[in-house]
Amino acid sequence: MTARILASEVKTFITGDFRLQSGVVMPAVTIAYRTLGLLAPDRGNVVLVTHGNTGGPQMIDPGGSTGEGSWNEIVGPGKAVDTDRFFVICPNMLGSSYGSTNAASIDPMTGKRYGPRFPEITVSDIVATQRALLDHLGIEKLAAIVGPSYGGFQAFQWAVNYPGMMRGIAAIVTSPAVPRERSEGNVARLLATLSQDPNWNGGDYYDRGGVLETMTQIRIATLKTYGIESRLRDTMSDPEKIEAAIRGEAARWAGGFDANSLIILAKALRSFNVTAQFGNIASKVLYVLSRTDKLFPPELAPGVMQGLKSAGVDADYFLLDSEYGHSASGLDAHKWRPRLRLFMDGLNQECA
Numbered sequence: 001m002t003a004r005i006l007a008s009e010v011k012t013f014i015t016g017d018f019r020l021q022s023g024v025v026m027p028a029v030t031i032a033y034r035t036l037g038l039l040a041p042d043r044g045n046v047v048l049v050t051h052g053n054t055g056g057p058q059m060i061d062p063g064g065s066t067g068e069g070s071w072n073e074i075v076g077p078g079k080a081v082d083t084d085r086f087f088v089i090c091p092n093m094l095g096s097s098y099g100s101t102n103a104a105s106i107d108p109m110t111g112k113r114y115g116p117r118f119p120e121i122t123v124s125d126i127v128a129t130q131r132a133l134l135d136h137l138g139i140e141k142l143a144a145i146v147g148p149s150y151g152g153f154q155a156f157q158w159a160v161n162y163p164g165m166m167r168g169i170a171a172i173v174t175s176p177a178v179p180r181e182r183s184e185g186n187v188a189r190l191l192a193t194l195s196q197d198p199n200w201n202g203g204d205y206y207d208r209g210g211v212l213e214t215m216t217q218i219r220i221a222t223l224k225t226y227g228i229e230s231r232l233r234d235t236m237s238d239p240e241k242i243e244a245a246i247r248g249e250a251a252r253w254a255g256g257f258d259a260n261s262l263i264i265l266a267k268a269l270r271s272f273n274v275t276a277q278f279g280n281i282a283s284k285v286l287y288v289l290s291r292t293d294k295l296f297p298p299e300l301a302p303g304v305m306q307g308l309k310s311a312g313v314d315a316d317y318f319l320l321d322s323e324y325g326h327s328a329s330g331l332d333a334h335k336w337r338p339r340l341r342l343f344m345d346g347l348n349q350e351c352a
Helices: 123-136 150-161 180-193 210-227 228-232 237-252 259-271 275-280 298-310 325-331 333-352
Strands: 010-019 024-035 046-049 087-093 143-149 164-170 284-290 315-320
Touching: 010 150, 010 315, 046 123, 087 123, 087 298, 123 150, 123 259, 143 150, 143 333, 150 164, 150 275, 180 210, 180 259, 210 228, 210 259, 210 325, 228 237, 228 325, 237 275, 237 325, 259 275, 259 284, 275 298, 284 325, 284 333, 315 333
Parallel strands: 046 087, 046 143, 143 164, 164 284, 284 315
Antiparallel strands: 010 024, 024 087
């Protein structure tokens, strides 16, 4: 017998003595997660949705919103990830800011916030916490893993770390590798910007008033990279009003996202590259890029697809023709959800 879970309900899973790839053991780790749909009696209808860098599990909520674009047009009753058929779990990443253990959490060993002393983690550590959550829920197999951006990193990492556990992955506006110089540069830029804030204090800013304005400025730059100006120009023409709208959206995000989480998640990408492990992948792969994405341009596709096919992976590619850049997967959901639905239907038929 199963029970319906409310879309807005946030649940938490706690595990103890969690060993990171570095060998560091965290005494306790909490992972927050949201669910949609009904878990089948055989627990075989689970889809893991992995969120982006600055988003969270709210990406699947009806009416939810993230800078990368809400996925409430992708996930839901009758939609591409159909919650009338699938039980969707969207976990908050370890180190992120929406309920999982992060730098603002209390370190059980000291009784104080982790702050900048939060242990360095990897994408493998992040997916390992999700694997622990699934083990706790008694879920041994996944229908699919679907995620945009950083969520796509997680989908690729899942596929190489736990081959055979999922029938398919859909990796959206993302890549199976981040060049180390790019990730190192991103960490350096974030630290340089945050360290200019008078309240930064090396990352121990929690009792000093926070770093809201600096985080707002970081978010403004990020949203512009994601393509927010193209979206706002659909309904606005006054440049000042557009800038005010961007600042308003950035400030709302900055009020709820921890600056140290940006650093933690950026550092986790310094070792992210699964291309040498493509041969491990036993699932089908759908790879989707956006024509105007500055972060993951379509020029990535030939190399990724050739690498996957050379490794014997059953992989397909779809180019999302959108003006919305990195936010296209949510904002132009109607342009690619038929392709995702076809992919999901194929996985479901395999199981039947």
